[in-house]
Structures are given as structure tokens and as C-alpha cells.
Amino acid sequence: MALLDRFPKHIFSSRGWGLLGAGVLSLLAAQVLGRRDLLALALLLLVLPLLSLAGTRLLKPRFRVYREFNPSPVETLATTTVRLAVARTGPGSGHALMDEQLPSRFGQSPVFRFPARTAVAGSSRYEYQLRSAKRGQFLIGPVMAEFSDPFGLAVHRHAIDGGDVLTVTPAAVELPVTGLAGARGHDGVTATRIRANPSDDDVMTREYRNGDPMRRVHWAATARHGSLMVRQEESVTTPEATIILDQRFLAYSSGAGYVSGADAADGYELVSSDTFEWAVTAAMSISAHLGERNYALRCLDTEGEPAFLNSPSAPEPEADEYVGAGGLQSIAESLAAIQLTGLRRPSADAGPQPFDDRLMDKLSAHRLRGPILAILGRLSPAEAQSLAPAAGFGANAFALVVTDRTADAGPVLEILRRGGWHAVAVSAATPLPAAWSAFDQGGTPALSAAADVRRGAGGRR
Secondary structure: OOOHHHOOOOOEOHHHHHHHHHHHHHHHHHHHHOOHHHHHHHHHHHHHHHHHHHHHHHOOOOEEEEEEEEOOOEEOOOEEEEEEEEEEOOOOOOOEEEEEOOOHHHOOOOEEEEOOOOOEOOEEEEEEEEEOOOOEEEEEOOEEEEEEOOOOOEEEEEEOOOOEEEEEEOOOOOOOOOOOOHHHOOOOOEEEOOOOOOOHHHHOEEEOOOOOOHHHEOHHHHHHHOOOEEEOOOEEEOOEEEEEEOOEHHHHOEOOEOEEOOOHHHOOOOEEOHHHHHHHHHHHHHHHHHHOOOOEEEEEOOOOOEOOOOOOOOOOOOOOEEOHHHHHHHHHHHHHOOOOEOOOOOOOOOOOOOOOHHHHHHHHOOOOOOOEEEEEOOOOHHHHHHHHHHHHHOOOEEEEEEOOOHHHHHHHHHHHHHOOOEEEEEOOOOOHHHHHHHHHHOOOHHHHHHHHHHHHHHHHO
16 A cells, blocks of 8 residues: 555546556466456456546536635735635536645645535535735635546546635725814815805805804895895815825835735735835825825826726726725725836836826816825935925825935935925835824924834844
8 A cells, every 4th residue: 555655646546556556467467377367357457447537537527616705805914704615517426525726825725525514405615714914816716626436546636616816905004193184174074165157145145044043144145135145055075185106116126126025926926015015005094094084085106197007906997086985995906916017217208207297287187175195116306306396286295205215315305395295204114103193293203203112122122
């Protein structure tokens, strides 16, 4: 038996290899002894495993697989429950050993037997859990099944479905309340008066209704209309915020290399870096922070295109406006598989350039309707000079410059600040809440204090 264990198990079982071995010995014995009965036995022992092998390859059992993730999509470090239902759709019976193929980051693949002891109406149900520390899209499955013939001689292993994609979104970090909202207030609403032609008195007044306070009576309109008129109520409108997410490879890469956002063995490698992962988390956290305050969000890249145009996980790649809980969920899914673009240095005539007129036109179309927040990689002084005027299109303008060397970002920050931006330089090690609070504290004090705390904690260790 120890000798048979050395033979491949994906073609014949130990019993099948045993019959083949016995058939070869019988064939040799028939040749030596000249016995025709041994020859017939040898042929039977050799043909039977081969027929079983052909049967398992040609007569594949057919199955239907249903796979569900709960929740789906799932945030990083959160657990999702995978529910599998497997049912036989073609003729056949017997048992099979099955396992779910998983990317290496999820650990060992779960193994189960079909049919399950709790099978109902021919459908076997299984359940297991997954968790990922990094964002991305991962193929879960297919289910691989190992089948054997009725005699247990040949073995065949093949996939019975195509698998399903699990989307892992970046988890938002809770941000402290700051003065970012500016004139629009911290409650996420702004009061405006409805204005239209032909005259201010007409559009700002309406007929008196029971319960209206007398202090709101508009006497000039009352005299003109001959009936009691009151000033029009203020209407609540949704405030807006624009998020600019820098996705340029050259802005985040260190030299010519990059750090992968997923294991290469998974087959779903993202072109990313530590600084870009920080930027993605910042974009998710800021979106959640503003979305909870009823802001409508516009997401753009540095060229004025929709921010998620090149994200394979984006539900609507060409969309750039997001409102409510549904919009926030769409942003999260879009950020799941976003990666760095433009691996080669762009030339002067290679189309739209970062921070050019196209971006300015997009910002100008929503001039002063809310804050502008830019999450940027490394900038050159020339790029900072091009971006600086954009601050004039927002009620407030905030820039997070994510770089490996924050000490070298001084000239760029100074250019942005002169243009009207509240600018802060951060690294991949900077706590996001500290970076966010720095906007209220002039840029550097909060970050310096956070760095001092980290250094002190490191010393105590």
C-alpha cells in the first residue's frame, strides 16, 4: 500500500493502480508461462481501470451552484459569511468530495462532502466565513469536485461552477468634527431663498396662512395685492462638496517601483503603494464624514474626469455625483479596486494634463457651492502653481499632500496656501484623524503633536 501511495491520485485511485499493476504482472506471467487464461485475466485487469477513466472524463456529473455573500460588499477587516448551495442537475448518484477554491490571503480552502447529511430536496447547503485585511476584488471559487466511477478505480477532479467575485471596500475611519463646512454649517444644510423673475417682492412673498406670525407680513406686497402677504419661507437645500482624488502613478511611487495592494498569488494584483492606500482610506473616510452630514458629493480626478472612471469595481464608472446612502455605497465599491494609473511619464501632447482647464471648468460650474477637498500625491511646484487658483471655486479649499518625505513638501504647501488652500503634508504613517484636525490648527501643530505621541510611545516600549 505504501508503494501505491506514491502514484498520482488525480488519475486512478489506489484500487485502480492496484488493478493496473496486477494486470501488468498477469500479462508478464502469461507471456512466460504461455497461459491464455492468464492473458484474458491480464486484459480484463488492464481494460477495466481504463474504461473507468474514460467514463469519468466523458460522463461528467452536472451540478448547479449558488453562492451568496452576507454582507456584500464587505469592508476590510470585517467578516462576511459565504453560503453555498449545491444541487445535482443531471443523472447520477453517489458521493463526491468538494472544496472551495480561495485566494491565498483567505487561508485554507474549506472541504465538504456531497451530498451533505442535511440535504433538502436534493440541495446541499454549506457555510463558512471570510475576512480580508486589504481592499480589492477577489474570485471566490470555483467549487472543485472529485468524482470516481462506481468501482472506485478512476478519479476525476474538475470545477463545477465559475466562482463569484467578492468586493472588499476600504473601511472608513471616523473623523473629528471640524470647521470644514464653513458657511454651510456643521449640520449639512444651508438656507436659501427662492428667487425668480419678475420681481423680488413677488417671488419672496406668498398669501397669508393661518398660523403665520405677523412679524413676517410683507406690507408693501400686501398693499399691492390687496390681501395679506407674508415673506416666503426659507427652503433647505443640499450642500455640496467636491473631492479630487489624485491617482497618478508618478505621484505615489517611490522611484520606479511600487508596492502591490494585493498578493500576486491571488491573481488580482492592484497597482498601489502605501501612500496611495492612505489616500484611498482618506477618500472613503471624508466621503462618509460628509455623507453623514447630508452633503452631495462630486468625485473627480486631477484631469477633471470622473474619479472612478478607471476603477473595475465602480458600479457607474462615468458618474461623478453621489447623494445619500446609495451614493456613499457606490463610492465605497468604486474605491475597492481603484489603482494607480499612468505608469509612464506623460508627454506634453498626451492629452489632458493634471490641474488644467478641464478641471477648472468642472469646478467653476459649481462655484462656491461648498468645500473642495483634494487628496494628492507628490506635487511639483509647477503642478502646485496650476492647482492653486482652484481654491477660488470653493467655499473652502483643503488639500492633503501624501508623500514619503513631508519635510520636502514645504515649497508646495506654501504655493497652495498663497492660492487660498488649507494645505497639510502627511505620510502613510500619519493618523487620518490627526491630519483632519490639522486643518483647524494651522496645518502642522496637530501633526507634530501626533508624531510626538508616537515617538513617546515608541520610547516606552
